[in-house]
Amino acid sequence: MDLDLLSNILYAMVRTGTPLLLVALGELLCEKSGVLNLGQEGMMLFGAVIGFIVALSSGSLWLGVLLAIVAGMLLALLFAAVALGFNANQVATGLALTIFGVGLSTFVGAAWVGKPLAGFEPIAIPLLSEIPLLGRMLFAQDALVYLSFALFAGVAWLLLKSRIGLIIQAVGENPDAASAMGLPVLRVRTLAVLFGGAMAGLAGGYLSLAYTPMWAENMSAGRGWIALALVVFASWRVLRVLLGAYLFGLASILHLVAQGIGLSIPANLLAMLPYLATIVVLVLLSRDALKTRLFAPLSLGQPWQPGH
């Protein structure tokens, strides 16, 4: 395989992995605080459609990105109100959020399907982008990909080095003890859920403003769910989330690679690959039940109210 092709594959891998990385980072933080939000797909789609509509009608891509983030947070707020405020089952609430988000985005975006938009263009950083093999992958991406690098660094620092990270993990491991120490458990969890919503909204915005600048219903195509699997795959460790996101990115562009080398496999069969890969990875990672239980935040998915 020649160097150019490989460099292109690496470039596409990062591009395709970026939405997964963004959602998974948000969900990681959220799960670290003990909340399982299965609504990623819904928040992502709502972010995508709102971002697209705003960018197209205002002419400003960045305003679109901003509103995509706000849209994700709005839905996350809904989740927080029901799952944290009203103590509802988190699995059911997350499902409701996805069903609602899919419906809402399709409804809102019905008149915007197929409209063209000039999305984010790649920005090649002089010199650095000419490094063989890795230059294109790391230094010739669009602005949102660079933003995702920064956000990764931010979340990693937050979780691994900061006091806030400790607080989040304390709340996620043992909310009773955290509460007894005077930590505002529900407030921490609400903020974590909101952060997750912001990241999912941003990921949606990335899809509709940079990755494929257009709106199509259900355009996230299960990426929100794959990101959830990714967090399990990463055993709740932030570095592995990065690795996993790009690995899944690679799995999703394999059909392009196959076309590149001249294999002819029907498109529908190749489109299954990322989903198959997710299952395989889940199987490999979950086989050891004890390990999964050790790495998962202890109170993950369990409702908690003060004073019980």
Add this chain to the structure above:
Amino acid sequence: MLLSLEPRGQQSRAMLWLSPLLAALLTLASGSLLFALLGHDPLDTLHTLLVAPLADWYGVSELLVKALPILLCALGLAVAYQARIWNIGAEGQLLLGALAGSAMALQLLDWDSRWALLWVVAAGTAAGAAWAGLSAWLRTVFNANEILTSIMLNYIALNLLLFFVHGPLKDPAGFNFPESAMFGDASRLPLLGDDGRLHAGLYLALLTLAAVWVLLHRSFLGFQIKVLGLDRRAAGFVGFREKRLVWFALLLSGALAGLAGVGEVAGPIGQLVPQVSPGYGYAAITVAFLGRLNPLGILAASLLMALLYLGGEHAQMAMNLPQAITQLFQGLMLFFLLACDVLILYRPRLQLNWGRRSALKQVVA
């Protein structure tokens, strides 16, 4: 907070059934608000959406046609959810049922015997069960989370169906449209009555309804499933075999979803097409919860959901509203339901001095 929640100490049975009604009302109220914002007269729109479709017998029969697959899927999901096994894969299981049933029907095009239908239905049901069985296998052997595997299998099933309908199962005489040939009459579910599309699947659905009711409310197996759902450890202590129950719940819900799928292709559609289901398998999740995982509740909820589908089509034709209104209402309703469910275990209290009193009460209690 001004509004505080006070534990009731026990479930309120009244709220258990009032909550879905409240959720439906809240959905209608917020729907009306939405219509008003979009510049439609709310009452008019609600009439178009929920009343006008049922004006004649044809409308009622269409309602039943749409309710059948939702009812079947939701009944299966209810059994799984009672055991707290989160099968989200009814959509994929339904699609695979439709695919396998179609493959069988296309094999039997020339067989002019009623047995053909039996084979077609059996193939679809078995395929749905097998698809859910994959999730059961991955969960019991590899400990893989069934939510994620069943969702992934939905996407795989859809692509599989698309592959077959664009490839091996495409009608050779069909001008290259992505459709299979029409099934033979012997493989079709017979129609009930001369008017409309209502078919014998109705009997199958009612039979299933009764069977699931007996299973959940009158059988030891159903009891084991409920205990497993309430407390996994307790179920283990009394010696209920968790893995077998997981297998059973998933296979059953998959089989019913598969039956729903084959019922669609052998019933109203009559051939394999790319769009077998407008998300019936996802709607069934809402229906299962709305019906309180109880067969009779699910019957009512699936009729309501079918009405939303029917009304969505109606509103699109009559008022040019996007059909996604159906999904939007689905999501809203499930949300409101979960929010209202807080009233089953908690009593809302208006509080004037910032919740301190309730905190005190909780300490005393």
